[in-house]
Amino acid sequence: MKIKVCGMRDPENVQRLIQEVKPDWIGLIFYSQSSRYVSADFAESFPETGIPKVGVFVNETIEFVLSKVDEFNLSVIQLHGNESPEYVRELKLITGKKLWKVVSVGDSIDWETLRNYVGLVENFLFDTATPKHGGSGKRFNWQILESYPFEKGFLLSGGLDEGSASEILSLAEKMPQMVGVDLNSKFEDAPGLKNIEKLKSFKNKIRP
Numbered sequence: 001m002k003i004k005v006c007g008m009r010d011p012e013n014v015q016r017l018i019q020e021v022k023p024d025w026i027g028l029i030f031y032s033q034s035s036r037y038v039s040a041d042f043a044e045s046f047p048e049t050g051i052p053k054v055g056v057f058v059n060e061t062i063e064f065v066l067s068k069v070d071e072f073n074l075s076v077i078q079l080h081g082n083e084s085p086e087y088v089r090e091l092k093l094i095t096g097k098k099l100w101k102v103v104s105v106g107d108s109i110d111w112e113t114l115r116n117y118v119g120l121v122e123n124f125l126f127d128t129a130t131p132k133h134g135g136s137g138k139r140f141n142w143q144i145l146e147s148y149p150f151e152k153g154f155l156l157s158g159g160l161d162e163g164s165a166s167e168i169l170s171l172a173e174k175m176p177q178m179v180g181v182d183l184n185s186k187f188e189d190a191p192g193l194k195n196i197e198k199l200k201s202f203k204n205k206i207r208p
């Protein structure tokens, strides 16, 4: 089970994260309305970690995404808005990067609408539907995922916390397509500042 820690921007916090937690991915949020927004000022102070960086974007122009891919040396682009399959196809052609399409989950999921993304993305990422797009700290009903019809991998997200570990492991047993989890607001002391002890404790439960 892979782990992405999202919403990082404090250089010291990033250093501790890579030394003590060693996640599989580090997420940077490029959505200006987020309290975890990474502005251009952070580009120089952001340490080169050796861990793949995932840029999180919400309904951005391709030009903006490209500029952040270059500035921050991003490996993965996470699309956390209403990006169409046509947009995703164009972005994939232009950047050649791995793309993750976020599915905002309400009461149900119309699997047919996802079919057009299957050949384009590396993974889906399921998060709770919210007007803020992400970072809500709220969980959705994971039972909805049990009818997931694709072989394509996915990450689970939305309000995951230390107490979620055993339920996550149970879900992963039923769903071999689940490649990882995305940890964010429930592991923070303040927006953009992660609690390293909580992350270590969660990782030990998930990967003892």
Ligand SMILES: O=C(O)c1ccccc1N[C@@H]1O[C@H](COP(=O)(O)O)[C@@H](O)[C@H]1O
Pocket: 006, 007, 027, 029, 031, 034, 035, 036, 056, 058, 080, 125, 127, 132, 133, 134, 135, 136, 137, 138, 157, 158, 159, 160, 182, 183, 184, 185, 186
């Ligand atoms: O964290 C944010 O502020 C954010 C804003 C806009 C889009 C995505 C954002 N974060 C993503 O939200 C999910 C779930 O976070 P949480 O655990 O519910 O806090 C996660 O995938 C982040 O990448």
